[in-house]
Amino acid sequence: MFSAARADSVAALVADAALLDFPPGSRVLDLCCGPGLFVVPLARRGHHVTGVDLSEPMLARARTACADAGVTAELLRADMLHHVRPGAYDVVLNVFTSFGYFADPADNLQVLRNARRSLAPGGRLVVDVMGKEVLAGWIGRPQVVDLPDGSYVVQRDTVLDSWRRLRTDWTLVRGENARTAAIHSFLYSAAELHDLFRAAGFDSVATYGDFDGGPYDQHARRLVVVGRTPAA
């Protein structure tokens, strides 16, 4: 999930993708920033970046990544359910399926409401998830990822509650040892996430199939939803 190869592809995305092209010096919140894969190239582009994550080990990795790259960013341990700074950001990003983690649907809506409140006039919220329609195309086939040190990860997804939620199980096999982890998350179709943005107070909402602004159609690989706040 956080390999060097993915860091390189994120850097290329931040350099080129239309939906990640913000005016120079934008105040960008990366909500659920993980080890800083987006934080570093965004800061390198001259944006004022705040990375928020619940996990201190992830934030420690993000701090190291920023130091190694010679960039500055604010890195903050906080829960996305509670992080609100009224009017403080031009852009809020929540990417790589970092949305839909809460068991109560009202809490997931609250995350969008927090982002709405935290945006300045003319701001935008960009959420990137694996859309329900995209997932339906390949789910059921376990995926195996080989790691450079010879270990490998098996990922298996299970649809729950009539496609409302997903359970993802990972098994890391390294030599004689195996470690497992699992998360549950809500699944959203484009229409469902669009409606959730509207419920959170975004009047202008658009759905895309990638960060280049391609359509969310039968070729889409991701679901990217962008909500905008009115200009002042």
Ligand SMILES: C[S@@+](CC[C@H](N)C(=O)[O-])C[C@H]1O[C@@H](n2cnc3c(N)ncnc32)[C@H](O)[C@@H]1O
């Ligand atoms: C799938 S990772 C994505 C990380 C990053 N956005 C990326 O693209 O690499 C999800 C991240 O969400 C964080 N997270 C989980 N629950 C959270 C919460 N309630 N508040 C803030 N961060 C949370 C995890 O620690 C993890 O770093």
